Every structure is written in structure tokens, then in C-alpha cells.
Amino acid sequence: MTVEPKRIAVTGAAGQICYSLLFRIANGDVYGKDTPVILQLLDLPQAQKAVRGVVMELEDCAFPLLRDVVITDDPADAFRDIDAGFFVGSRPRTAGMERRDLLNANAEIFRTQGRALDAAAKRDAKVIVVGNPANTNAMILAANAPGFPTENITAMLRLDHNRALTQFAQRGGVGVDEIRKLVVWGNHSPTMFADWRNATAAGKPLPDVIGDETWYRDTLIPTVGKRGAAIIEARGASSAASAANAAIDHMRDWIKGSDGDWVSMGISSDGSYGIPEGLMCGVPVICANGSYERVQGLEINAFQQQMLDRTVAELVEERDAVSALL
Ligand SMILES: NC(=O)C1=CN([C@@H]2O[C@H](COP(=O)(O)OP(=O)(O)OC[C@H]3O[C@@H](n4cnc5c(N)ncnc54)[C@H](O)[C@@H]3O)[C@@H](O)[C@H]2O)C=CC1
Ligand SMILES: O=C([O-])CC(=O)C(=O)O
Numbered sequence: 001m002t003v004e005p006k007r008i009a010v011t012g013a014a015g016q017i018c019y020s021l022l023f024r025i026a027n028g029d030v031y032g033k034d035t036p037v038i039l040q041l042l043d044l045p046q047a048q049k050a051v052r053g054v055v056m057e058l059e060d061c062a063f064p065l066l067r068d069v070v071i072t073d074d075p076a077d078a079f080r081d082i083d084a085g086f087f088v089g090s091r092p093r094t095a096g097m098e099r100r101d102l103l104n105a106n107a108e109i110f111r112t113q114g115r116a117l118d119a120a121a122k123r124d125a126k127v128i129v130v131g132n133p134a135n136t137n138a139m140i141l142a143a144n145a146p147g148f149p150t151e152n153i154t155a156m157l158r159l160d161h162n163r164a165l166t167q168f169a170q171r172g173g174v175g176v177d178e179i180r181k182l183v184v185w186g187n188h189s190p191t192m193f194a195d196w197r198n199a200t201a202a203g204k205p206l207p208d209v210i211g212d213e214t215w216y217r218d219t220l221i222p223t224v225g226k227r228g229a230a231i232i233e234a235r236g237a238s239s240a241a242s243a244a245n246a247a248i249d250h251m252r253d254w255i256k257g258s259d260g261d262w263v264s265m266g267i268s269s270d271g272s273y274g275i276p277e278g279l280m281c282g283v284p285v286i287c288a289n290g291s292y293e294r295v296q297g298l299e300i301n302a303f304q305q306q307m308l309d310r311t312v313a314e315l316v317e318e319r320d321a322v323s324a325l326l
Contacts, residue, residue, distance in 0.1 A: 005036035005067045009082045009121075011113065012089025013041035013071075014050035016237060017130065021086060021244035022054060026063040030084070030251050033065070040070040042078035043089060075116030082125045084255075086247055087113065087141065090131030092238045099132040099189055099228070100318055110137040111325045114144025127153045128250055130243060134188045135266050135280040136318040142268060142280070143326040154254075155266025157192070157282035159239065159246035160184040164194040164224045171220070172209045174201040182206070183284035183295075184264040186311025187318070190225040192282065193307035198262075198298065221307075258287040262295055272296060273308065279315045 008025055012018055018041075024030075025037060039058075043051050048071065055069050072078050079085060090106040093099055109131070117127070125148075129138035138155035145153070161184045169176040179201050185193040196216060199206035210216065231239045253263050262284040269275040272294060273283070284295040300308065319326070 003035050005038045006031050006083040007038045007040060007081055009040045009042060009078045009085040011042040011075075011078065011085075011087050012131065013054060014043045014047035015088065016092075016240040017088050017243045017247075019054065020241045021088065021247060022058060023061065023063075024244060024248050025086075026058055026061065026066040028063075028065045029248050031255060036065045036067045038068040038070070039066070040072070040078045040080070040082060042072055042075060045073045048073060075113050076120045079113075079117050079120040079125075082121045084251060085117065085121065085125055085127040086130065086251070087127060087137070088130045088247070090137070093132065093232070095229075095232055099134075100136075100314075102132050103136060103318060103321060106131055106133070106137060107140055107322050107325050110140040111144045114141040117141065118145035118148050121148060123147075123149060123152075125152060126251065126254055128247055129153070129155045129266075129280075130247055132188070133318060135282070135315060136322060138266060138280040139268075139278065139319060140322060140325050150268045153268070153280075154250070155188065155280045155282075156243075156247055156250055157184050157188055157264040157266050158250040159243055160188060160192050160194065160224055160227075160282070161264040162242070162246055162249065163227045164220070167220055167223060168196065168199070168201070168206060168210065171212075171215065172201050172206065174209065178202040179206060181262045181284075182264075183262055184224070184282050185284075185308055186282050187315050188266065188282070189311070189314060190222070190229075191311040191314045192225050193304070193311055194221055194224045195304060195307070196220075197301070197304060217303075253287045254292060255290060256287075257289065258285075260286060260288075262286060265292060267292070267294065270294070273298075273300065275308075275312055276316060279312065279319060281312065281315060
């Protein structure tokens with residue numbers, strides 16, 4: 001049977017995340033090894049030459065699944081008839097900045113691209129926003145694409161989820177693949193809440209396996225929250241390969257399913273857990289059959305509530321700061 005190619009838009013194609021991401025998509029890491037792909041690459045006019053260079057390298061990989069590549073500086077061309085969109089293009093922060101400091105620089109990008117998405121994309125396209133501040137940019141994108149289903153627009157918390165997995169696995173002396181039901185709630189910022197309350201390692205409660213609540217509260221949570229800054233400090237540039245990997249994990253699980261496990265996704269709040277409706281907030285979801293379901297009905301203790309309130313308050317502040325674009 002012939003499988004139709006999937007059209008995938010990627011913005012910021014000349015940037016450092018895409019230098020890793022595009023090769024993984026072309027290799028079949030999102031849709032699988034039986035599905036051809038067409039890449040629709042967007043970047044600014046001044047970056048077109050660099051995008052052409054990346055495309056030369058894609059060609060030189062001779063990926064069997066890569067059917068075509070479109071290069072453009074017009075969002076409507078990039079988003080035409082897409083099945084998936086990776087919204088990476090935007091300015092990264094540098095040392096000393098918080099991601100929210102990028103709001104002014106990047107918010108307008110997502111307003112323009114929201115309108116183009118609305119005009120050009122398939123209604124069932126799956127969208128991930130990576131460009132920072134990712135949650136609020138995703139909210140701006142959704143608000144400016146009123147005819148596009150908001151549930152198909154998501155923000156990336158998966159890098160934080162993956163970071164937490166490794167920190168827990170190392171401390172607990174278990175494999176990352178043995179840990180289940182972990183979640184990172186809230187904003188992709190230092191206020192994010194890596195929550196181990198329901199997590200298990202090889203079937204046992206993770207808090208019992210690690211047995212050190214002080215380490216969890218005083219070391220794990222801030223380490224995961226500040227990992228992006230630690231990487232900028234060490235590398236002189238923000239995370240790129242790990243961000244691309246997380247974007248692949250997020251989209252692959254959304255499309256192929258998460259095998260019953262929880263994954264962390266920034267999705268538009270329906271008011272569950274007291275998170276104000278419409279905020280793009282990291283929550284636990286289970287992916288199956290090409291969609292995601294938020295994990296409902298969890299009991300939230302006082303510590304969890306305090307951590308959740310802190311990160312939600314920051315999302316509210318960010319929303320209020322860009323109210324003119326919503
Ligand atoms: N959500 C997450 O977990 C993470 C998010 N990020 C964010 O991803 C974004 C991209 O990071 P890098 O690739 O390292 O940055 P980069 O500076 O290497 O590349 C950004 C690219 O976006 C392009 N661009 C800028 N405005 C654009 C527009 N209006 N339309 C299309 N393209 C545009 C630039 O020309 C450049 O090629 C940054 O905002 C960064 O903070 C980075 C790591 C993790
Ligand atoms: O920290 C940054 O600016 C880049 C990023 O979002 C991350 O690495 O989590």
C-alpha cells in the first residue's frame with residue numbers, strides 16, 4: 001500500500017535546534033519508517049541562504065523518506081495543507097535573561113503565524129510550539145487562529161519531563177524507561193513543577209525508591225527548573241539537540257501513542273485542577289489513537305497545590321502582559 005507523504009512545517013529552519021530536528025524528522029523519527037515526509041521550511045528573508053545550505057545537507061543524507069523540501073519566508077506557504085507544525089523560529093535567550101524576557105521580542109511572531117496557520121493549515125494538523133516563552137507563545141498562536149482547533153496547538157514541556165526523568169533515574173539507580181507517571185506541570189520556566197507524587201520506578205512508588213524528600217524539594221525541583229540556564233552557562237548557547245529530541249518525542253507520542261504512560265504537554269486548560277481556562281499549561285496526558293487525554297481527577301496535596309499555584313500565577317502574569325495580542 002502506498003503511504004501518502006505527511007507535510008511538516010518547521011519554522012526557524014536555519015537555527016540551531018533545527019540543525020538537529022530536521023534530520024531526525026527526515027529520518028522518520030516522528031511518523032515512523034513507513035511514512036514519507038515533505039518538509040516546508042520557514043525562516044526570515046535574511047536566513048534563506050543558510051536554509052538552502054541546510055537543505056543541501058539534507059539532500060546529502062539521501063533519506064529515503066524525504067520526498068520534497070519547500071523553502072520560504074512566507075508563513076502561509078510554509079503552513080499550506082500541513083499535517084504537523086514545529087514552531088521553533090524565534091529568538092533564544094542569552095546568559096542572565098529569563099525566558100519571559102523574550103516575550104516582547106517573540107510574541108508578535110506568533111500573532112502573525114497564528115493568522116497564517118488559520119488560513120493555510122489542515123484543521124487536524126498537530127502543532128508544537130518550542131520558541132520561548134513557549135506556553136504563552138502557544139496561547140498567542142491559538143488566539144490568532146480562531147478557526148483552527150485550539151486542542152491541536154500545544155507547548156513543549158517534554159524537555160523538562162526528559163530532564164526530570166534522567167535526574168530521578170540517576171538518583172534512584174533505575175533506568176529512565178522504568179519510570180512512569182512522572183509529570184512536569186505549568187510553565188516552561190524556573191517555576192515549572194516536576195511532580196513525582198504518582199510516579200513509579202519498576203512498579204514501586206518513586207518517592208519510596210529514592211526516599212529523600214529533602215533532595216526532591218531542594219535539589220531536584222530547582223535543578224530541572226534551571227537546567228536551561230545551566231546549559232547556556234556551560235555551552236554559551238541554549239540547548240539544541242536535546243530540545244530537538246524532546247520535540248520529536250512530544251510529536252511522536254501524540255501521533256503514535258504513549259503506551260499508557262503519562263507525558264507532560266502544555267495544552268489549553270479546560271479549568272481542571274483550578275488552572276484558569278485557556279492558559280497553555282503543562283499537565284499530565286496520555287496519548288492514544290492520534291490524540292491526547294488529560295489525566296483527570298488526581299488528588300492534589302498542599303505541597304503540590306503550592307507549586308502549581310506558583311507556576312500558574314506566572315502564566316497568568318505572562319498572559320496579562322500580552323493581552324493586546326490575544
Ligand atoms: N521549549 C523549549 O523547551 C525550548 C525552547 N527553545 C527556544 O527555541 C527557540 C529557537 O532556538 P534556537 O534554534 O536555538 O535559536 P536560533 O537563534 O539558533 O534559531 C532561531 C531561528 O529562528 C529564525 N526566526 C526568527 N524569527 C522568525 C520568524 N518570524 N519566522 C521564522 N523564523 C524566524 C531565525 O532567523 C533563526 O534562524 C528560542 O526561542 C529558544 O529559546 C530552546 C530550547 C528549549
Ligand atoms: O533555557 C533556554 O533558554 C532554552 C530552553 O528553553 C531550555 O533549554 O529549556
